[in-house]
Amino acid sequence: MFALDLAGVTFIKNMLNKIKFLVEKIKDWLPKAQSQIKAHAAEIEAKIKQENLNPLPQSQIKTLSHEINRLPIPQTYRDAIQSKLTEAIAQWQEQEDAANSLVILGSPVEPLSKILNEALADWEQQHFWTIKILSWSERPSNYVTIKSQLLQEMGWTQDNHQQSEKSRVLMVIPDLSLCFLRCIDGLDGIEYLQDLLLNNRSQFWLIGCNEWAWQYFNIICQLEAYFDHTFSLPPLEDLELKQWLTPISKMIKFNFLNGKNNQNQGSQLKDDNEENWSSSSEQDYFQKLEVISQGLSSVAAKLWLLSFRIQEEKDEEEKNNDELTSANKSEPEIKENIVLKLPNLNNLPELTKNEFYILFSLGLHGELTLSELALSLGEPKNTVQNQVQVLRQLGLLNFNNNRLRLNPVYYLQLKKDLVNNYFLTEGAK
Amino acid sequence: MFNFFPWVPLIYTFAQVETEAVNKASELITEITIWKVAQAVLIIAITYGTLWSIEKLINWLSEKVSLKNRLIVRESLPFLRAFLLGLATVLFLNLFLNLSPNNVLALTGTAAVALGFAFKDYASSLIAGIVALFEAPYQVGDRVKIGDYYGEIISYGLRGILIQTPDDDIVTIPHNKIWTESISNANKGNVEAQTVVDFYLAHTVNIEQVTQILYRVAYTSKYTQLKHPILVVMDEKPWGTLFKLRCYPIDARDEFVYKTDLIKRAKQAFAKYNISYPVLPIGLSKDYE
Numbered sequence: 125m126f127a128l129d130l131a132g133v134t135f136i137k138n139m140l141n142k143i144k145f146l147v148e149k150i151k152d153w154l155p156k157a158q159s160q161i162k163a164h165a166a167e168i169e170a171k172i173k174q175e176n177l178n179p180l181p182q183s184q185i186k187t188l189s190h191e192i193n194r195l196p197i198p199q200t201y202r203d204a205i206q207s208k209l210t211e212a213i214a215q216w217q218e219q220e221d222a223a224n225s226l227v228i229l230g231s232p233v234e235p236l237s238k239i240l241n242e243a244l245a246d247w248e249q250q251h252f253w254t255i256k257i258l259s260w261s262e263r264p265s266n267y268v269t270i271k272s273q274l275l276q277e278m279g280w281t282q283d284n285h286q287q288s289e290k291s292r293v294l295m296v297i298p299d300l301s302l303c304f305l306r307c308i309d310g311l312d313g314i315e316y317l318q319d320l321l322l323n324n325r326s327q328f329w330l331i332g333c334n335e336w337a338w339q340y341f342n343i344i345c346q347l348e349a350y351f352d353h354t355f356s357l358p359p360l361e362d363l364e365l366k367q368w369l370t371p372i373s374k375m376i377k378f379n380f381l382n383g384k385n386n387q388n389q390g391s392q393l394k395d396d397n398e399e400n401w402s403s404s405s406e407q408d409y410f411q412k413l414e415v416i417s418q419g420l421s422s423v424a425a426k427l428w429l430l431s432f433r434i435q436e437e438k439d440e441e442e443k444n445n446d447e448l449t450s451a452n453k454s455e456p457e458i459k460e461n462i463v464l465k466l467p468n469l470n471n472l473p474e475l476t477k478n479e480f481y482i483l484f485s486l487g488l489h490g491e492l493t494l495s496e497l498a499l500s501l502g503e504p505k506n507t508v509q510n511q512v513q514v515l516r517q518l519g520l521l522n523f524n525n526n527r528l529r530l531n532p533v534y535y536l537q538l539k540k541d542l543v544n545n546y547f548l549t550e551g552a553k
Numbered sequence: 554m555f556n557f558f559p560w561v562p563l564i565y566t567f568a569q570v571e572t573e574a575v576n577k578a579s580e581l582i583t584e585i586t587i588w589k590v591a592q593a594v595l596i597i598a599i600t601y602g603t604l605w606s607i608e609k610l611i612n613w614l615s616e617k618v619s620l621k622n623r624l625i626v627r628e629s630l631p632f633l634r635a636f637l638l639g640l641a642t643v644l645f646l647n648l649f650l651n652l653s654p655n656n657v658l659a660l661t662g663t664a665a666v667a668l669g670f671a672f673k674d675y676a677s678s679l680i681a682g683i684v685a686l687f688e689a690p691y692q693v694g695d696r697v698k699i700g701d702y703y704g705e706i707i708s709y710g711l712r713g714i715l716i717q718t719p720d721d722d723i724v725t726i727p728h729n730k731i732w733t734e735s736i737s738n739a740n741k742g743n744v745e746a747q748t749v750v751d752f753y754l755a756h757t758v759n760i761e762q763v764t765q766i767l768y769r770v771a772y773t774s775k776y777t778q779l780k781h782p783i784l785v786v787m788d789e790k791p792w793g794t795l796f797k798l799r800c801y802p803i804d805a806r807d808e809f810v811y812k813t814d815l816i817k818r819a820k821q822a823f824a825k826y827n828i829s830y831p832v833l834p835i836g837l838s839k840d841y842e
Binding site for chain 1: 619620621622744745766769770772773774775776778779780803804807814817818821822
């Protein structure tokens with residue numbers, strides 16, 4: 125009887141705990157829901173206000189885009205790479221069997237070569253190491269020669285292979301996806317590097333690779349087994365994004381669409397970091413930019429650029445005159461203001477299976493010429509050219525210097541669709 | 554002299570049973586009115602329309618959703634169809650029949666006998682269709698081989714399934730084949746189905762080299778689903794060596810273009826590295842033909 129009572133009490137206690145837990149969860153959810161509703165309301169309000177908004181002229185977008193490409197890499201990336209590298213090298217020097225490599229992973233739309241080159245520029249001066257960087261900015265035109273060109277470029281000889289003493293030479297391959305092409309003879313470079321890394325432990329290796337290619341290499345040649353240290357570039361936070369884009373935003377005089385000037389001090393800031401934000405609109409904007417870009421610098425930069433609008437406003441006096449003297453019509457003076465509306469991700473257009481194959485191949489390689497793309501798909505160049513043309517018109521591809529790349533604006537939705545269609549597995553960045 | 558009297562109660566009893574049967578039959582069938590007929594026509598029209606719309610909607614939706622959800626959407630169609638038809642049949646019977654427990658029993662008995670004689674195969678297919686819904690030897694979207702036919706199941710009807718063959722022919726196969734025939738299902742509810750490609754090469758080829766080429770062919774095909782294992786196995790023939798490449802396409806629908814892609818690129822590589830094909834002895838080649 126007593127045991128039954130005890131069981132009953134325990135049951136009631138458990139139930140009460142569960143109810144408490146549920147109440148806590150609801151309490152926790154309510155403020156979030158409230159803020160979400162507010163954000164939606166702000167979005168709707170902004171949409172209503174967007175009636176007279178036009179995008180920036182293409183020439184201006186091109187100029188700004190060029191300036192963004194010239195921006196130094198975000199400080200967060202620089203600090204993260206440098207500290208990881210120092211840590212991995214220290215471990216390698218201290219321990220006999222420690223791994224002699226570090227892999228930096230990033231999304232296929234991030235400029236990995238640039239990120240690694242810039243991050244290493246300071247590091248070299250601080251640590252007095254000799255750095256040997258693979259200087260390729262593009263894949264060798266003949267993919268069959270990748271292996272021999274790797275050998276030639278990095279100057280590895282048989283003597284290097286035999287050397288057992290740990291040297292202060294840092295071997296850097298900024299973008300591993302340049303060392304392969306998805307075709308029968310296009311994987312020789314990767315297999316060669318794999319062997320080299322295993323046999324040559326006298327030098328430390330820093331390798332940059334895009335996440336999709338890394339996933340592919342892990343499946344086809346278990347590359348992860350050769351690299352103990354892998355590190356993904358950290359996502360950028362709202363303030364970091366703002367600081368990174370500040371040099372460009374100083375070039376333009378604009379208001380946030382909610383009405384506050386970018387240079388004026390605003391009120392009602394959400395946190396105590398008032399010195400970081402000029403207005404609550406600015407804070408809202410970068411918070412949303414952080415969320416929708418998932419902290420990827422290239423996606424955020426492109427979305428930031430595309431959220432500039434030109435607002436046409438009639439002069440207040442002219443407005444009044446218009447109302448009073450409708451008979452005496454004269455052309456009203458129109459003022460053009462640049463405003464920054466809240467950023468939005470564009471919807472991915474409906475794609476065919478063949479288009480998915482093309483987009484996946486581009487993500488896998490980072491960038492490709494049309495001939496390389498055709499080779500990686502095992503299709504004739506003409507067929508691929510037609511499909512690429514369609515994708516370019518849809519704005520999914522960028523075409524610069526004869527090379528095709530994914531458009532960062534669509535990257536996150538494309539990745540989601542590729543996961544849902546079994547091209548990629550969940551973990552890919 | 555024939556004594557008639559002992560038979561009188563028996564004849565009376567027979568007459569009584571007959572009258573009762575006639576009465577019962579009239580009890581089973583309710584009064585048929587114009588309104589009821591109109592209702593029946595309406596039920597048939599609504600059911601037909603709904604079935605047609607649902608089929609169109611689900612087929613459309615299954616092509617719109619991602620590969621991950623395609624089969625889930627398609628598999629719902631047979632269940633929805635069975636439910637709708639069942640509901641319509643009950644409503645229809647309820648209009649014209651008094652569905653008391655006794656009547657239902659009598660009706661099913663009569664129907665069973667009638668069906669047993671007249672529509673034996675049809676009834677067998679219907680029942681097999683219902684069994685197959687739950688046993689699931691095949692589902693919409695599966696790639697199956699039943700008898701001489703291989704292809705993707707594109708429709709799951711009440712009586713049978715429709716298979717789309719690689720030559721784009723549509724073949725109807727009754728469900729009652731599941732009682733007697735063996736059914737080979739290549740993907741069983743998954744979007745991937747293993748593809749096996751045979752390569753016949755000369756005995757003298759470098760096995761290591763051929764194996765590496767075949768693995769590379771699979772790894773570098775745009776169609777390959779890399780999360781599934783890729784395997785090269787060998788078999789020996791008197792006139793050559795058989796290499797079998799086993800791998801999976803991302804989408805089972807691409808099975809034949811995938812196979813073509815693998816063969817095309819493997820042959821290009823074999824030509825590049827001078828890998829020779831077997832030459833059949835004259836007698837054997839005739840047999841082989």
